[in-house]
Amino acid sequence: MSKRTKGTCTYCGKTYTKNPMVKHLLSCEARLQAWTHAGENQKTAGYFVLLISGTYRPQYWLIAEIKDSAKLNDLDQFLRDIWLECCGHMSGFKIAGVRYESHPEATMGWGIQDKGMTSKLANVIAPGMVFEHEYDYGSATALTITVLEHHTGQTKKEKVAVLARNHPVQYSCDECEKNTAIMICLECAYDGYGFLCDDCREDHECGEELLSPLYNSPRSGVCGYEGSVKYPD
Ligand SMILES: [Zn+2]
Ligand SMILES: [Zn+2]
Ligand SMILES: [Zn+2]
Ligand SMILES: [Zn+2]
Incomplete structure (x- = not known):
């Protein structure tokens, strides 16, 4: 990146x-x-x-x-x-x-x-x-x-x-490699990938419960990070 x-x-x-x-x-x-x-x-x-x-x-x-x-x-x-x-x-x-x-x-x-x-x-x-x-x-x-x-x-x-x-960072989906990602798989994120678009998220092998929305933060996709309340993107 x-x-x-x-x-x-x-x-x-x-x-x-x-x-x-x-x-x-x-x-x-x-x-x-x-x-x-x-x-x-x-x-x-x-x-x-x-x-x-x-x-x-x-x-x-x-x-x-x-x-x-x-x-x-x-x-x-x-x-x-x-x-x-x-x-x-x-x-x-x-x-x-x-x-x-x-x-x-x-x-x-x-x-x-x-x-x-x-x-x-x-x-x-x-x-x-x-x-x-x-x-x-x-x-x-x-x-x-x-x-x-x-x-x-x-x-x-x-x-x-x-x-x-910075404005929100745009990532492309790691599965289809063409659409813009909207979620990240917390399991795959440990290995440095896991960005998923709307089309690919349902079929992702790790399951929907491991998917997290993307946040405008260097902690996006880490631990239980759920974005900022006080400073929305
Ligand atoms: Zn200025
Ligand atoms: Zn995709
Ligand atoms: Zn995964
Ligand atoms: Zn934590």
């Missing part, structure tokens, strides 16, 4: 693939207007802009803005809400060689001193850094996060805002 997926800029509505979108957003007029035109009395806050991609599924990507006073917990929660949460698995960040765990008590017994996720972003990341996030150490979904920039802008109510994300 080397298909490049496009996304839409939430400020001006233009569509680009991932890297052109990064360039676009950093200079998007509509976006710059929105945060530089803070009134005299308006409060300002520092924000990081992050590019987040599936490490092994880079066709899934998003660009988000997050307050620099937010904690790693907030970023973890955002990633769970938009892309990851299935059954409350553990997760962790690896930043500059240090691990920050969602359940630091779980590894304590092994003599490892992992940190929790209470650090403020401003204290652990900076523009130009690349760091990792992993959700579920069994059937892991790994994300690579690049810190694109830091700026001061008008304070927003939300800690995190999505600036752009």
Whole structure:
């Protein structure tokens, strides 16, 4: 899967693939207007802009803005809400060689001193850094996060805002190899295939109960993932 997926800029509505979108957003007029035109009395806050991609599924990507006073917990929660949460698995960040765990008590017994996720972003990341996030150490979904920039802008109510994300990825059916897939077989997905179109799903040998709809997430087809409620595609 080397298909490049496009996304839409939430400020001006233009569509680009991932890297052109990064360039676009950093200079998007509509976006710059929105945060530089803070009134005299308006409060300002520092924000990081992050590019987040599936490490092994880079066709899934998003660009988000997050307050620099937010904690790693907030970023973890955002990633769970938009892309990851299935059954409350553990997760962790690896930043500059240090691990920050969602359940630091779980590894304590092994003599490892992992940190929790209470650090403020401003204290652990900076523009130009690349760091990792992993959700579920069994059937892991790994994300690579690049810190694109830091700026001061008008304070927003939300800690995190999505600036752009990939449109749903189109896969072709692995059986007829011609129609667009609408489901994935969770059993076959372990072996790297299992995309099925509407015509082929009924005759699939593993049975209908193993079929899952496709979700716009790098966790689509993994464990019990059932899409995002808070951030529909
Ligand atoms: Zn734009
Ligand atoms: Zn799960
Ligand atoms: Zn088919
Ligand atoms: Zn199957």
